[in-house]
Amino acid sequence: MRMSKLFFQTLREVPADAEIVSHQLMLRAGLMRQLAAGLFDFMPSGMRIKRKIEQIFREEMDAIGGQEILMPVVNSADVWKESGRWYEIGDDMARFHDRGDRDMCLAMTHEEVITDLVRQVISSYRQLPLVLYHIQTKFRDEPRPRAGMIRVREFTMKDAYSFDRDFAGLDEFYPKAYQAYFNIFRRCGIEPVAVEADVGMMGGTMAHEFMALTPVGEDTLLICDACNYHANRQVATFRKPEVDSGAPLSLEKVATPGVNTIEALAEFLQIPAAQTAKAIFMVAEVEDSQAADGSVKTRDQFVFAVVRGDMELNETKMTNALKARRLRPATVDEIRAIGAEPGYGSPIDVDRSQIVLMVDDLIPGSPNLVAGANEIDAHYKNVNYGRDYEADLVLDLVAAAEGHACPQCEAPLRAVRGVEVGNIFKLGTKYSKALGATYLDENGESHPIVMGSYGIGSGRLIASVIEHHNDENGIKWPISIAPYHVMLVSLATPKTPDVTAAAEQMYADLQAAGLEVLYDDRDERAGVKFNDADLLGIPLRLTVGGRGLKNGVVEMKVRRTGESSEIPLDQLVAGVQAAADAEWAFINSRLKEETLA
């Protein structure tokens, strides 16, 4: 491609709206532009990167038996009503009516549609197992798009679906997908961390998220360096500390004027926060009854949770325990309505008729805690579970944090941030049952198909690669997904027709050899071209100028390493080819076998 013809513009200055490096560099390098919050245009260079990534998706999916299909972005609501998600999902789903006033939506994902497709075609165990995938636009009306391409509303996603006759089949395929995902990310230059994850709105029995570690990530992971345990904070567990099981002392009310936080309480009574009980008031939206049209009525359930004062509630754990749709903090009025007092909440003496009382499993073994007294400016000392109150539910309710003991080996956990670049789910039969996707086995018995789902977002992956591969001058693309392999910088001026001729010849020769060349034939100064080359991050840069030409050489610089060398003109193609091969080898050397964590 001749740069003089390329539709692009590099920016010298950082656009004010771009906060994170990948966003800034994607704009500055002319890969994309923003249309509106969470909506982006891809420009030619960005499009080439996207296509290369998606080609890797195809190769790795095909390698594990995947067959590419394509399903529509616009869905009729019917299948979503069948699965129930039409009613479960909130404003994240964009809904509209077609001209016939039928309910329609934009696909956020494609479990329903593919299950519908498969139920039409699959009827026998002989047709299983089956793996289908597609690369398609999805739309999720995120409440808050952010961080450039990391969290957007419209995005392209590769999602694959597996269909097996039983869970054993799924269990056999799942590790293959796991391996394929490592291959994909490594081929893109990212070393992911696979973590156990919450299944969220997808449902199912097991899930892994593939995380690219970066401080700009929006997820927190807990990692054990000793035994390699790692999990998303949403599901991470830890070994709860042992506590001295001192003899219960008698309950005692103490005056604590103005002390309405754990911090202040610990300070006021000169005790560690671990000696206190934290009361948390939430309201959960839970399913109540199902209406005739399949829609589900929900009701608000007041939840009173007690965790030790030095720990944080994990809302995902609470949500899952309650099978709640969503969770919100209770209002002051709601709290007072059950006889509790914000800032001074106590599980003793509250109206239990309308509430669910949950306590973290550390609480029953922690004697003599300080809790609120359900009145302003007062706390109880020596609150003891079992003697003073009992809960409806006792379970792990708290969030693992940096320094907590690994659940497997008790070494201290480390907390890191990451971007979720992909995920895999064992869906099981949630969708096949709901939509009636069944097959007949050898005995003529009907069974629901067992499904798995495997997704990767293209744009988010591109941004994550940039987060990892950049320097103060710009992007450093791995050759596997670089928009071009070679940047041919011509330093020709009107007075040096020989340089122009040489550059033109090289451009032709390199392309003939199968290399993807971006030829900077623009009438710009050397500095501008070099800076743009660094910004664009093409792996190999060739510089053609009078100086080198006089000596019969071309300068080559490797963007990744910064190393430069000279290639004799008569060995140009072979020399560049060798350098490109070395870049490929660098990427491919990262591939290795993984076993499912």
Added chain:
RNA sequence: CGGGGCGUAGCGCAGCUCGGUAGCGCGCUUCGUUCGGGACGAAGAGGUCGGAGGUUCAAAUCCUCUCGCCCCGACCA
């Protein structure tokens, strides 16, 4: 949805406090000189100051409403 910030030329910004009809740098166009890490000179083009209402002789500037974008939080397959 709560909190904060910002909308003035393609990009980055000043002007607003104290109303008087818009400016700087980069980029862009033309000509000349220059030419191996973001050149120089000269001459230009480009903005209903996010939008609507209001106050005023006069509004980028003051008031009201509204739309959009960014950040923190909530949320997040």
